[in-house]
Amino acid sequence: KAERSVVVVGTIADDFRRLSVPKLTGVALGVTDGARARIIKAGGEVLTFDQLAIQRPTGANTVLLRGPKNAREAVRHFGAPGVPGSHAKPYVRSKGRKFERGAGRR
Numbered sequence: 049k050a051e052r053s054v055v056v057v058g059t060i061a062d063d064f065r066r067l068s069v070p071k072l073t074g075v076a077l078g079v080t081d082g083a084r085a086r087i088i089k090a091g092g093e094v095l096t097f098d099q100l101a102i103q104r105p106t107g108a109n110t111v112l113l114r115g116p117k118n119a120r121e122a123v124r125h126f127g128a129p130g131v132p133g134s135h136a137k138p139y140v141r142s143k144g145r146k147f148e149r150g151a152g153r154r
Contacts, residue, residue, distance in 0.1 A: 050071060050072075051109055052073075052109045052110060052111050053072075053073040053074070053075055053095070053100065053104070053109065053110045053111070054072055054073065054074050054075065054110075054111055054113060055075045055076075055100070055110050055111065055112045055113065056074070056075070056076040056077075056112075056113050057076075057077060057112075057114070058076060058077055058078070058115075059076060059077060059078040059079065059080065060074050060076045060078070060079045060080065060083045060084075060087075060094075061080045061082075061083055062080050062082030062083040062086060068090075069086045069087060069089075069090045069092075070090060070092075071090050071091040071092045072087065072090070072092045073092055073093050073094075073095060074087055074092065074093075074094050074095070075094075075095045075096070075097060075099075075100045075110070076094070077097070079094050124136070124137040125137050125138070125139060130150075
C-alpha cells in the first residue's frame with residue numbers, strides 16, 4: 049500500500065535482479081547509494097529513524113521487515129540430540145573418533 053512506510057532494522061541494498069522499484073517510503077539504519085538513487089527515481093523517499101519518529105510518533109502505517117527468526121546457528125541445537133527421529137545437533141567439543149560417535153553409528 050502506498051501510504052505505508054517500509055521499516056528495516058538494517059541496510060537497504062540495491063538488487064539489480066529487481067527491474068522496477070515501486071514508489072515507497074523506506075526507513076533503515078543504512079541505505080546504499082544505488083538503492084537510494086532507485087527509490088528516489090521512483091518518486092519515493094528514504095528516511096532515518098529520527099525522521100520517522102517525528103512523522104509518525106505512534107508507528108502507524110509502517111511495516112517492519114525482518115529476516116528469518118530461525119536462521120541462527122543456535123536453533124540447530126534445539127531439541128534432544130541422540131533421540132530417534134530428532135535432528136538436533138549436539139554440542140560437541142570436537143568431531144574426532146572419540147567424541148559423540150555411537151557404537152552403531154560408524
